[in-house]
Amino acid sequence: MAEPHHLAQWYPTAAYLYVLCLDTLALAWEYLRRHPDYQLDWLRHHRRRPMHPVAQNAAHRWGLRLLEDPVLDARDAHPAWLPGHDAVVQLHPDTDPPPDAAAFAFWHIPGHKQLLHDGKGLALIAHSPGHCARFAVAPGLEDGMAVAYARRGGRGSAAPARDSASMHAARPRPPPAALLELHTLQALDATLAGASLREMAEGLFGADAVATDWHADGDLRARVRRLARRGDALMRGSYRRLAQLPPLEKGRFEEDAKRP
Incomplete structure (x- = not known):
């Protein structure tokens, strides 16, 4: 039986408060580590020597010198960009x-x-x-x-x-840009977990807000949709802007990079 969305790991916003203190390189890691293809590369190559040419080539495709464990969030990971x-x-x-x-x-x-x-x-x-x-x-x-x-x-x-x-x-209070990243990462995790936009809105903004303001063409629904699309785009290549890396080259990840 599927887990109720209010019990899912992405649901409590408190779990994302650490995001408010991250710099752009740490934020880039948060988006990259969620990419399914990056996780596959880690599983395929992490047992090799870090300087093995195959492992290094895999890391370089993602903008890293060495592959880092995607299980580790930015508080514990040390990605070598x-x-x-x-x-x-x-x-x-x-x-x-x-x-x-x-x-x-x-x-x-x-x-x-x-x-x-x-x-x-x-x-x-x-x-x-x-x-x-x-x-x-x-x-x-x-x-x-x-x-x-x-x-x-x-x-x-x-x-x-x-x-x-x-x-x-x-x-001081976190700036709007930091809150945007917090909500974007939470929305991305909800998307990857298969949550609906309405479930996502309840996790991000509360059940009361959804009960009052959720409409098919309402601002709240549009806001949640934008957050979900932004998170997907950052995960699939736009994280490179945060890390000040060149855009994705055409090839293996071209299709992912074009997704909304």
Whole structure:
């Protein structure tokens, strides 16, 4: 017997609250990991050595250096994206530092730090409430050395913040864009679970809202339909825009990319 929709894993919005704190790379992972073809690639290749050419080719098709377990959400996963995102700050030894040059101080970077090898080099991720800082650490850089910061495209300040108090200050209400991603992911999971638009609306906006405002040509139904279509499109290729990757090439995923 089919599980009642109000007992389904996608139904409680509280399960998606972590999405409100994700940056664009983490959001890209949330959409990618739900793609059925990506899940199949993981099952086929994850037992191979990470640097095996077949496994690497499979990862590169999705915009990754290495395949990551799709069971892990963005709080636990460490997907190694192909380079190019301007949110990643590059850290290099400063070979000709001025007298007041900044020194690399690993433990002074605020937040919960994770250091991992992404198949090419060291990646450093620092998580704080409502904030995620990402760094690519060049070979030879050691703690206490003069460091030069670089960001692709030269956008914003490249140097990491060092004021941990400001990083842990109370955060304002989540912006509409964050709420949109939360609702989109919840709608996508409902779609993948086979829920109807009305069931989806009850999970996202409550049974009372559906009882009052659900009509065949009503705004609520149209809103839910847009969320479902947006989630499907992001899963099937538009996640690449979030990760600042080039569009899908024609070929294996062309049909998926054209789906609404």
